[in-house]
Amino acid sequence: MNGSRDERRLTGLHYKSRAPIEVRIDNGLITEIRPLPVQKAQELPYIAPGLTDLQVNGFQGIDFNRPGLSDADIEALVRALWAQGVTALCPTVITNDYERMRSALVAIHKACERSELVRQAVAGIHLEGPFISMEEGPVGAHPVEYVSAPDETLLQSFQEAAGGLIKLLTLSPEWSGAPAFIRQCVKKGLLVSIGHTAATSEQIQEAVQAGTTLSTHLGNATHQMLPRHPNYIWEQLAQDKLTASVIADGFHLPDSVLKIIFRVKRQKAILVSDSTVLAGMPPGAYESPVGGKVVLTEEGKLHIAGKPKVLAGSAQSLLWGVQHLLRQEIVPLPQAWDMASLYPNRLLKRPQKAGLQAGAPADLVLFRYNDPTLALLETYKAGECVWQG
Numbered sequence: 001m002n003g004s005r006d007e008r009r010l011t012g013l014h015y016k017s018r019a020p021i022e023v024r025i026d027n028g029l030i031t032e033i034r035p036l037p038v039q040k041a042q043e044l045p046y047i048a049p050g051l052t053d054l055q056v057n058g059f060q061g062i063d064f065n066r067p068g069l070s071d072a073d074i075e076a077l078v079r080a081l082w083a084q085g086v087t088a089l090c091p092t093v094i095t096n097d098y099e100r101m102r103s104a105l106v107a108i109h110k111a112c113e114r115s116e117l118v119r120q121a122v123a124g125i126h127l128e129g130p131f132i133s134m135e136e137g138p139v140g141a142h143p144v145e146y147v148s149a150p151d152e153t154l155l156q157s158f159q160e161a162a163g164g165l166i167k168l169l170t171l172s173p174e175w176s177g178a179p180a181f182i183r184q185c186v187k188k189g190l191l192v193s194i195g196h197t198a199a200t201s202e203q204i205q206e207a208v209q210a211g212t213t214l215s216t217h218l219g220n221a222t223h224q225m226l227p228r229h230p231n232y233i234w235e236q237l238a239q240d241k242l243t244a245s246v247i248a249d250g251f252h253l254p255d256s257v258l259k260i261i262f263r264v265k266r267q268k269a270i271l272v273s274d275s276t277v278l279a280g281m282p283p284g285a286y287e288s289p290v291g292g293k294v295v296l297t298e299e300g301k302l303h304i305a306g307k308p309k310v311l312a313g314s315a316q317s318l319l320w321g322v323q324h325l326l327r328q329e330i331v332p333l334p335q336a337w338d339m340a341s342l343y344p345n346r347l348l349k350r351p352q353k354a355g356l357q358a359g360a361p362a363d364l365v366l367f368r369y370n371d372p373t374l375a376l377l378e379t380y381k382a383g384e385c386v387w388q389g
């Protein structure tokens, strides 16, 4: 009665405790969480913080790396991700012709300036490359001709194009001068991540000392064959200051590897989708900007046509990753969900890191959970219902 017109109350089961709660929302923020009597618990959906994806190259036909993206394209992508429970994302721009990279960055920056919807959704831009490894395997699908040694002037030109929105930089510390470059980046407020790397253990240790805090899709974009030890996977696993991001779609890493990474990294493991333009599309044969002729299978795997073992990127959302972990019983719901919501926000130091707490932004989702199946019901952004299933 006396509340502002934005006031709203949601009831559900807390995704961790499974206790019935009422979440009170005002002005886009959670104002209070009250326990509810237990009798109606069976009928209630689960309530949880919205998912945050640190690595989105594209989704449902829209590609952040394609020049000439309109604000409407980017808005459509944000809406498509709401339907997957994703309330924040890092648009990811990868190694390419530098002019093309800058134009992609400009498009994202301009959309953030002009569209409230996009601005609220973008947690910062992830620049993946071009300061990565040139070696086959580690370079992955990045065009090697545009890979470069760390270059502050070049990075500055990207940051200017992005209007300062680049928050996360994936690089390989195998280049000489990498530690000094990393220090500069950290000083400017960038989160530096190791990825697409052929670095030695010493180079990884130096990168961590210089302020690197993350590994990008650990275990992917590697050589086909590695020395049993030492190698860059063991070293990154062993570095306690490194959070590990992983693609948990069930195709990029075997379940045993996922399980081991989660056991080792605990609260420093996070899920990313690394979704491409073909993610969220129906199964079929497609022409991909990365990989040419590709096939998206009924099971959700995206591979090069005629080569089912060669992946052509990820075709799934972050929610799929959470669902995969539950279905395979790799981790329980609270941990799977935190790895895709609280932990990425903690890394980015966003207020959403507080999760279901008074004072936190009301970026929330409601879902049914019949172990192990999740069915998304509603997505809320800053207290507003933005998607309903």
Ligand SMILES: [Zn+2]
Binding pocket: 128, 140, 195, 196, 217, 221
């Ligand atoms: Zn990558």
